[in-house]
Amino acid sequence: MNEHTYPSTEISGWQDLTVGQMAARHPQSARVFETHGIDYCCGGKRSLREACEKLGLDLEMIRADLAEALRAAPLARETDWERATIAELIDHIQTDHHGFIRMEKPRLIALAHKVARVHGSRHPELEALAATVDDVFLELDPHLEKEERALFPAFRKWAQAAPGTPPDAAFAKHLKGLEEEHAGIGKMLETIQELTSGFQPPEDACNSYLALFHGLERLNADLHEHIHEENNILHARMARAVSAPIAPQSGPGPVTAIRNGDPAETCCGR
Ligand SMILES: [Fe+2]
Ligand SMILES: [Fe+2]
Numbered sequence: 001m002n003e004h005t006y007p008s009t010e011i012s013g014w015q016d017l018t019v020g021q022m023a024a025r026h027p028q029s030a031r032v033f034e035t036h037g038i039d040y041c042c043g044g045k046r047s048l049r050e051a052c053e054k055l056g057l058d059l060e061m062i063r064a065d066l067a068e069a070l071r072a073a074p075l076a077r078e079t080d081w082e083r084a085t086i087a088e089l090i091d092h093i094q095t096d097h098h099g100f101i102r103m104e105k106p107r108l109i110a111l112a113h114k115v116a117r118v119h120g121s122r123h124p125e126l127e128a129l130a131a132t133v134d135d136v137f138l139e140l141d142p143h144l145e146k147e148e149r150a151l152f153p154a155f156r157k158w159a160q161a162a163p164g165t166p167p168d169a170a171f172a173k174h175l176k177g178l179e180e181e182h183a184g185i186g187k188m189l190e191t192i193q194e195l196t197s198g199f200q201p202p203e204d205a206c207n208s209y210l211a212l213f214h215g216l217e218r219l220n221a222d223l224h225e226h227i228h229e230e231n232n233i234l235h236a237r238m239a240r241a242v243s244a245p246i247a248p249q250s251g252p253g254p255v256t257a258i259r260n261g262d263p264a265e266t267c268c269g270r
Helices: 019-025 029-035 048-055 059-072 086-119 125-160 171-195 207-243 254-259
Strands: none
Touching: 019 029, 019 048, 029 059, 048 059, 086 125, 086 207, 125 171, 125 207, 171 207
16 A cells, blocks of 8 residues: 555546546646656546556556646636637637647658558558548648638638627638538548557557557547537537627627627537
């Protein structure tokens, strides 16, 4: 039994969470996991206790480190994007998600092709994996450009317009097209999950192989969050404003409410 004394933790219900769930719920915990070599991506389905036992780590010490990380960076990346302003939401998408894709693209493409070249004879699915990684980024490049050059500036302009100003109805068509592209990207991510057996590397995986699977899992998670925030929050706000009656200038209408960050009554059918 451990006899050390550590500060009490503040992670409620941690016993019921896997390390993957903890990293999702408390993003600050990811750095602690990385520091101690706890895999919260590929091995994210383990409980913290199981992960510590596997690595011979002191559970109480890890809990204390997690509590410290949460205290030091409270609520990091836990913004309620439904309540954020349009400008804040777009800044977040562009900086965090688009930035992440651009940062990871050269590394993941190079890794995918290298691993396919070296291990393709024993793992023939790696060739299809490298081709699918190429396809994802080929699809993402013009998609991000379209959002940043056309859609986001238009959203920002509309969000700054006078209360009651309806958005351009033509937006609805653009949103539909972008969401179809999101669906296509989602299908490619499913293919990547299948080809990597859910991001689980084989026994003979080298460090590059592990780095590729880890990177693809992070890309997968980030893209799902990214697309969720666009489809279900950003686009939904615009779609509601397009379909809603134009608000009278004298009273707060739907555009005003959205612009001020108030959550609308419904969101994506919920
Ligand atoms: Fe985007
Ligand atoms: Fe998008």
